[in-house]
Amino acid sequence: MCLLINQTNNKPIEKSLLENADASNPDGIGFAYADGGQVHVEKFRKFEQFYKSYKRAVLTHGKTSNFIVHFRYSTHGTENGIFNVHPFRVNERLVFAHNGMLDVDDHKKKSDTQIFNETILQKLKPNFLNSDAVCSLIEGFIGGDKLVFLNADGKTTII
Numbered sequence: 001m002c003l004l005i006n007q008t009n010n011k012p013i014e015k016s017l018l019e020n021a022d023a024s025n026p027d028g029i030g031f032a033y034a035d036g037g038q039v040h041v042e043k044f045r046k047f048e049q050f051y052k053s054y055k056r057a058v059l060t061h062g063k064t065s066n067f068i069v070h071f072r073y074s075t076h077g078t079e080n081g082i083f084n085v086h087p088f089r090v091n092e093r094l095v096f097a098h099n100g101m102l103d104v105d106d107h108k109k110k111s112d113t114q115i116f117n118e119t120i121l122q123k124l125k126p127n128f129l130n131s132d133a134v135c136s137l138i139e140g141f142i143g144g145d146k147l148v149f150l151n152a153d154g155k156t157t158i159i
Helices: 015-024 047-061 112-119 132-142
Strands: 003-007 029-035 038-044 067-071 088-091 094-099 146-151 156-158
Touching: 003 094, 003 146, 015 047, 015 067, 029 047, 029 094, 029 146, 038 047, 038 094, 047 067, 067 094, 067 146, 088 112, 094 112, 132 146
Parallel strands: none
Antiparallel strands: 003 067, 029 038, 029 067, 088 094, 094 146, 146 156
16 A cells, blocks of 8 residues: 655655655655645656655745655556656645545556546535535545645645
8 A cells, every 4th residue: 555644844754764665665656745826746756866856845845835745556557657656636726645545446547546536536626625524525435545635825634
């Protein structure tokens, strides 16, 4: 299962801990942060490229934005490239990453998280995280899984 981190401080996570996470979750690394009202997403297959970019981003933007960091362990969809590497865009002002396995229709190329995003999250109103009812429905659907959302203001929400 993947590793999902909701980073709320402005200090880069210790490199050795991230290397350990990568060794256990070898199918891609992604992170997201907000800057200037926009959400930035970066995705990688190589740890050293990830770490260099991640460390620079946290030192530059960590005081004004939370970060989502995701290490992928492939269970659904293609393992190649960064196509299924999290975080994913829900809309222009919101991204998310997922930890777990969702009960959705299998697809040869897309991961369960991509299918969930396309068939459910992207169909909701842009401010759906402000609705307790919608969040409860999502929580019921995902069961014991976790979702972390990052908005363009740099704030995270966990479901």
